[in-house]
Amino acid sequence: MSTLETLSPAPAGRRSFLGRVTWPVGFLLAAILVFVFYYAITMGYMGDSVVSFARSWVPLTSINEALVWVMCALGLNVVVGYAGLLDLGYVAFWAIGGYVGGWLMSSFFNHLNINVLGNPAPFTTGGIHFNFWFVLVAGAVVCAVFGVIIGAPTLRLRSDYLALVTLGFGEIIPQVFHNGDNVGGFNLSNGTKGIGPVDEIKGLSINQAGSGWRSLGPFDDLSRYIIFIVLTALIVFISLRLRVGRLGRAWLAIREDELAASAMGVPLMRTKLAAYGVGAMAGGLAGVAFATHVGTVLPDGFNFSKSIILLAMVVLGGMGNVWGVIIGALLLAWFNSTGLKQIGTTINGAFGTDINFTSYTFLIFGAVLVLMMLFRREGFLPEARTRLVLREPGRTEVEALGSDLEEQAPELDEELAVLEHDRGKGEPE
């Protein structure tokens, strides 16, 4: 059968070196180009029109925020795209990562006084101040542990039940932070007021007044961009390497047929837990990065819609394909933060209308999910293997042919047309 041939991977030798490195090189080039562009803007080498265009259409803060979304989407891609487990509460890991960042890098626990290579703001006393890079590790580890804790009792469930349980966790954890100013008399999360200010990172500050190694203030977006790009690259690297390794192949096997995979000796529980752990880890990194990006950790941002936007990013780009997910995430995150507003302003200006475009954001996200599922289930940049999985009808071809041919399997319409055509020719005039 032809499907078998397409499914088997091409022999390693035949794949050209260029084919393998095109995307990573592209990623690197794009990252460097963006850096050079904004470096020129920061140092004042660019004309006013370019600067004002960049400020309104693609401000560097929105790019940094988009990179946080990319990190989360890549983590979710491991769970949904690789292992085929629908997670509707991924925002919980983002929240946990954010709060780990808040706890370990602020003066919130001010009866303690711990400083491990940290960078407490001047004139503050007490609190826990760890170095940003240590906190990243801590956030990743804590999230991975939570991922396993959430996964362990629930992964035996059928796929759609699992979606619901993850959704439940995604609702519980932000509510714990929301109500966490008095957990048995202990102030865990400062409730709705949130934790802040989060310590600034110490790094290479670049600006016109002179570059140097110091605390990165709110305007040092260029420096944070470098850090976020490095983190994203790390997650991309992990995703890609895991995907081709033993674990990655086990994930894909589970995604495509759990029963067959388990018959082939894939340990289902351990493999699924690994997917949850790795996915959650990326969420932890993103959470800590986000905490330093916004400077305050607030519980209200972590709601169900964030989980859905992340899912839309993964679906839009192409489940399972790292590059597709990156592009989908960048696109939707930009659209969400600045794109829609700018497009709206432009259209309102051009036609003299007064439509509040940003209020349609979620309508657009909902429509994206529905339309993608109906017309291009594999996403815009699909992986060949995922495409086959998502395209093939659920049952055997004979069964599908025997059922409502014209209504239920649009992909069979062509075959039907050919059949009818042949019959028409065969009959005597």
Added chain:
Amino acid sequence: MALRTRAVVEPVAAIIILVLLAGWLIWNLAESPSQFFQSGIDGLSNGVLYALIALGYTLVYGIIELINFAHGDLFMLGTLFSGYLVTTVLGLHKSNVEGWLGFALTLIAAMAFCGVINVTIEFLAYRRLRRAPKLAPLITAVGMSFILQQVGLRWNGSTQRQWPSVLPAGQFSVGSINIDRSFPVVVIVTAGLLAIMTWVVTTTRAGKAMRATAQDQDAARLMGINVNRTISFTFAMGGALAGAAGLMYQQTVGTTRYDAGFQLGLIAFTAAVLGGIGNLTGAVLGGLLIGVIQGFNDGLPHGLGQQWSQTVVFSVLILVMVFKPTGLLGQTVGEKV
């Protein structure tokens, strides 16, 4: 070995949790019996609505194994529609003969409204995905839920909206417990709808077709059942129940907003799972139980209080999933391969 530890640990843990729960209930009952029954009744009146919404989830899941995420938001549209019809269109705001007539009319209209929307969604989206991998219709349902929420937002704005009720106002007392006068109405309407639905599913031809389709779509088709029409009918029934629940929520609670359906839908889904998804009696039992659990948590002296309400409900969901994934009344069925 690992399996055996699991087989021992799980029932023990379940029993410990149940014993603790019973102890907690007795502690509360001993401390303040009136508060105990009061919060139980409060919870029950919510539970009736949960049961109605849960039935919609269970009906659809039973027939095409899809968690219809958009169902809660359909219910929300039902509340908005009822509010507009009763107050804005019919101009009713107190309980008299006209009010009762308006209530009956709105009940039918809201049921038709939500039924039509549900059938339309099925026709436009889910039907085309019937043979797709399970992930696809589930994600579609999530997207639909967002779209319906935005319809509600466009329709009603983002603030809570208050409507007058045409049901009898005030409360009556049984002993020291106060019960809303609208509560018996809700119970009677719900019981009536349940009776009709049970009759449809168990005795009519359409119900027989539904059960056959739920068992095996292909075999049902070979027996001459119009599977598409049967599934549409199921969605119509589920939608109608959501519409009825919408009217009664709007009449008893009085306020509604575009995101009311999301939380309630999740709670109702939990109820359906607790009772055993796919099982109609289970959905009702689960709805009432979840309502009472929530009422106890919100109202008892040693409850966690209202701000933890959602957490408690979702914890119940997770515990049910861990200890008894088939629910209270569900049967063990192997996943269809």
